[in-house]
Amino acid sequence: MAATVAPSQSMMSGGGGLHPLQAQGLHAAQRQHQQQQQQKQQQGQNQQPHEDVEPFDVQNRHLTINDFVRVRTLGTGTFARVVLVRPSHGTEAERSKVYALKILRKTEVIKLKQLDHVRHERQILADVSGHPFITSLVASFSDHDFLYLLLDYIPGGELFSYLRKFRRFDEDMARFYAAEIVLVLEYLHEQQGGIAYRDMKPENLLLDADGHIKLVDFGFAKRLGNNDNEHPVETYTLCGTPEYLAPEVIHNKGHTTAVDWWALGILIYEFLTGYPPFWHQNPIEIYKQIVEKPVIFPHDPPISDEAKDIIRQFCTVDRSRRLGNISGGAARVKAHPFFKGVNWEAVANKQYRGPIIPPVRYPGDAQCFDVYPEEDAVKDEYTSEMEQKYDDYFKDF
Amino acid sequence: MSSTGFTSPFGANANPFGAPRIDVGPMHRVAEEDESENVASPTTHAFGQGPAAEGLTFQHTFGGDAASSQLEHSGPRSPPYLDTYPAQYNFARRTSVSAESLKPTSETYDNWVPPFSPKTPEQLERLKKAISGNFLFKHLEEEQSSQILGALVEKRIPAKDIKVITQGDTGDFFYVVEKGSFDIYVNSKSALQPGPDGMGNKVDTISAGGSFGELALMYNAPRAATVISAEPGCILWVLDRVTFRRILMESTFQRRRMYENFLDTVPLFSTLTPYEKSKIADALESKKYPPGHAIISEGEPGNSFFLLEAGEAVAQKHGVETPVKHYKPGDFFGELALLNDAPRAASIIATTEVKVAMLGKSAFQRLIGPLEGILRRERYVGIKSGVEDTDPLHVPKA
Ligand SMILES: Nc1ncnc2c1ncn2[C@@H]1O[C@H](COP(=O)(O)OP(=O)(O)OP(=O)(O)O)[C@@H](O)[C@H]1O
Numbered sequence: 001m002a003a004t005v006a007p008s009q010s011m012m013s014g015g016g017g018l019h020p021l022q023a024q025g026l027h028a029a030q031r032q033h034q035q036q037q038q039q040k041q042q043q044g045q046n047q048q049p050h051e052d053v054e055p056f057d058v059q060n061r062h063l064t065i066n067d068f069v070r071v072r073t074l075g076t077g078t079f080a081r082v083v084l085v086r087p088s089h090g091t092e093a094e095r096s097k098v099y100a101l102k103i104l105r106k107t108e109v110i111k112l113k114q115l116d117h118v119r120h121e122r123q124i125l126a127d128v129s130g131h132p133f134i135t136s137l138v139a140s141f142s143d144h145d146f147l148y149l150l151l152d153y154i155p156g157g158e159l160f161s162y163l164r165k166f167r168r169f170d171e172d173m174a175r176f177y178a179a180e181i182v183l184v185l186e187y188l189h190e191q192q193g194g195i196a197y198r199d200m201k202p203e204n205l206l207l208d209a210d211g212h213i214k215l216v217d218f219g220f221a222k223r224l225g226n227n228d229n230e231h232p233v234e235t236y237t238l239c240g241t242p243e244y245l246a247p248e249v250i251h252n253k254g255h256t257t258a259v260d261w262w263a264l265g266i267l268i269y270e271f272l273t274g275y276p277p278f279w280h281q282n283p284i285e286i287y288k289q290i291v292e293k294p295v296i297f298p299h300d301p302p303i304s305d306e307a308k309d310i311i312r313q314f315c316t317v318d319r320s321r322r323l324g325n326i327s328g329g330a331a332r333v334k335a336h337p338f339f340k341g342v343n344w345e346a347v348a349n350k351q352y353r354g355p356i357i358p359p360v361r362y363p364g365d366a367q368c369f370d371v372y373p374e375e376d377a378v379k380d381e382y383t384s385e386m387e388q389k390y391d392d393y394f395k396d397f
Numbered sequence: 398m399s400s401t402g403f404t405s406p407f408g409a410n411a412n413p414f415g416a417p418r419i420d421v422g423p424m425h426r427v428a429e430e431d432e433s434e435n436v437a438s439p440t441t442h443a444f445g446q447g448p449a450a451e452g453l454t455f456q457h458t459f460g461g462d463a464a465s466s467q468l469e470h471s472g473p474r475s476p477p478y479l480d481t482y483p484a485q486y487n488f489a490r491r492t493s494v495s496a497e498s499l500k501p502t503s504e505t506y507d508n509w510v511p512p513f514s515p516k517t518p519e520q521l522e523r524l525k526k527a528i529s530g531n532f533l534f535k536h537l538e539e540e541q542s543s544q545i546l547g548a549l550v551e552k553r554i555p556a557k558d559i560k561v562i563t564q565g566d567t568g569d570f571f572y573v574v575e576k577g578s579f580d581i582y583v584n585s586k587s588a589l590q591p592g593p594d595g596m597g598n599k600v601d602t603i604s605a606g607g608s609f610g611e612l613a614l615m616y617n618a619p620r621a622a623t624v625i626s627a628e629p630g631c632i633l634w635v636l637d638r639v640t641f642r643r644i645l646m647e648s649t650f651q652r653r654r655m656y657e658n659f660l661d662t663v664p665l666f667s668t669l670t671p672y673e674k675s676k677i678a679d680a681l682e683s684k685k686y687p688p689g690h691a692i693i694s695e696g697e698p699g700n701s702f703f704l705l706e707a708g709e710a711v712a713q714k715h716g717v718e719t720p721v722k723h724y725k726p727g728d729f730f731g732e733l734a735l736l737n738d739a740p741r742a743a744s745i746i747a748t749t750e751v752k753v754a755m756l757g758k759s760a761f762q763r764l765i766g767p768l769e770g771i772l773r774r775e776r777y778v779g780i781k782s783g784v785e786d787t788d789p790l791h792v793p794k795a
């Protein structure tokens with residue numbers, strides 16, 4: 001049987017930061033539950049749980065996968081499958097809610113040596129949830145084989161899909177998305193203790209129903225520190241997406257939040273031309289280009305001098321010259337001529353209208369996402385030996 | 398506040414992101430584009446007129462639920478306009494890559510030393526030559542290079558037709574051919590297949606002095622080809638990813654911490670935050686000089702600041718017989734060049750072979766900002782005289 005609400009003592013007494021109304025609700029629920037139990041005992045029944053609605057409360061309940069019904073897959077990556085889900089029980093209002101559930105298989109996490117990365121992902125997502133341009137983490141849980149991150153569902157689909165569909169964006173559109181991303185990076189780097197995101201690309205940028213950016217996939221995010229009392233530490237694990245890797249990552253020189261500004265340069269280039277500046281079928285050739293070649297712009301489409309300049313300044317191998325990393329940080333980026341006339345407060349308040357309004361017909365509509373096969377290939381078993389060795393790493397979920 | 402309230406640099410447009418947009422516009426725009434393929438890009442002026450009913454067309458072509466093949470994730474998608482697109486660019490979704498996480502020894506407290514297998518001077522020469530052109534080895538420091546050369550281990554492949562690498566398998570090693578030759582086969586199915594032709598087509602042969610499998614030095618990716626020995630009695634040198642990356646990381650990490658510690662002792666930098674000092678540490682460039690070399694020459698304009706990493710040096714002034722100051726590792730000089738344009742007040746001469754870490758004035762200013770600002774920071778006030786006392790390069794104001 002699915003876990004039932006098991007409010008702790010402090011919750012029952014209205015403590016623990018619980019809203020009194022919620023506490024009341026819990027009291028009521030428990031009273032009802034107790035009555036049911038008594039009835040059952042009296043009648044000698046032990047099968048068929050009562051058909052009454054079991055409340056669905058993501059905040060105060062130990063979730064399991066049985067609390068959800070799978071609607072369809074929204075996306076897959078190297079490490080995870082993200083599925084659109086809705087609650088399997090609860091009031092009608094509760095059941096009409098939808099979420100995105102990111103599912104990671106423990107054996108894959110171990111095999112791909114991502115133990116640290118998934119822990120950082122959960123922790124950092126929890127820390128940055130609530131930012132207007134970042135997907136919120138609602139809850140996390142795990143079972144024998146999987147780790148789960150329950151996220152707000154962002155219905156507009158990947159910016160990637162629109163970019164490929166339109167072939168490329170004009171400079172006004174590119175500027176709109178770049179501006180929102182600048183604010184996200186400013187927040188992560190400068191207001192959140194030096195978090196490097198490390199996987200900027202159109203596939204990880206979703207559009208909400210109004211066409212604003214939501215950054216997803218904090219799988220490689222890492223807190224490097226930038227407070228006044230401690231030296232921040234650079235980090236060394238190579239990670240990211242080949243076309244978007246910064247040269248210092250390829251050379252294993254130790255990297256910092258500066259990698260995100262490099263990637264933003266690549267991103268703006270891809271917005272404006274439809275393809276990244278460094279590409280090849282063979283990844284090694286991409287890396288050679290990244291460390292050895294300058295960014296070259298095509299004749300067609302024509303790209304403005306301001307756009308070329310900001311791309312070149314982001315895609316500068318020397319970090320002591322890279323825009324975003326040099327003195328002034330994000331403020332300097334905002335002052336670049338490419339963003340001339342942008343009212344940054346209005347960007348932050350979402351007062352500019354998104355250039356693409358996704359065709360979302362209702363909250364759980366998934367038509368903006370690609371279709372994926374729903375079946376996983378057969379995977380290794382999570383043995384009890386592995387469980388003993390690794391489950392401690394997953395205890396925060 | 399409406400979006401039309403912003404002043405705009407874009408002429409008629411009321412905001413820097415182009416014309417104010419309306420919700421149905423883009424849907425209409427997409428529809429329009431689908432119908433007439435000559436619209437170059439979703440420009441902003443193309444919408445706003447005309448009925449919005451074409452939204453249906455949008456759903457039709459864009460609808461994931463309808464399993465529209467356009468957005469099917471598998472396989473490269475073909476670009477809508479081939480003329481200006483790079484012909485072979487793969488338009489599919491890209492997934493991420495990641496190596497195993499590495500933590501420096503000083504954080505994990507284990508005692509890692511790079512593996513070492515001895516080699517003859519001739520072998521070392523050949524190895525050096527073999528990897529010198531490779532972009533992964535080109536920018537290494539001398540110490541890193543020699544550790545990596547030391548870490549390569551010999552692997553003998555006695556017979557012909559032995560598989561060293563299997564296409565589709567995960568890869569952890571990089572190989573340099575010391576003796577013999579190897580054939581490279583690629584199967585178009587991205588993996589070795591069963592049967593006699595399972596290896597696919599032969600695409601190349603690699604002989605002594607050549608190398609293969611370098612992607613494995615970056616992260617664990619499926620092998621793109623099968624490699625088999627083409628003759629008996631082949632010899633390979635082998636390097637694994639973790640050893641390679643760890644050697645690079647340990648030396649960089651240690652040097653960074655050393656620089657940060659050095660920088661903490663420079664009075665001029667005492668008003669900088671640790672964050673700013675880290676950025677300077679990151680921008681320091683290593684240089685070596687022979688004994689007798691003048692690192693700084695009296696009377697010349699100063700452009701750089703130096704940290705003495707290894708070796709010794711002295712400060713000398715014209716007309717003064719004995720050195721006015723001795724420098725040992727951890728000492729610094731020339732920081733006043735970051736402050737003003739005054740000529741160097743003394744020469745700094747290397748007395749042994751020296752290694753310095755150098756920071757140019759322009760790099761300093763790019764990273765930290767204008768110096769006047771730094772001097773005005775409160776914390777600097779108390780230490781100003783300290784600089785004057787300790788640095789013979791300082792030219793007292795007349
Ligand atoms: N909150 C969400 N709402 C809607 N879709 C989402 C959400 N989170 C993720 N997705 C979709 O799922 C895809 C894969 O998710 P994610 O990038 O987190 O997985 P991953 O395995 O870490 O990918 P990668 O290969 O980039 O590392 C995303 O690109 C996006 O399309």
Ligand SMILES: [Mg+2]
Pocket residue numbers: 077203204217
């Ligand atoms: Mg992703």
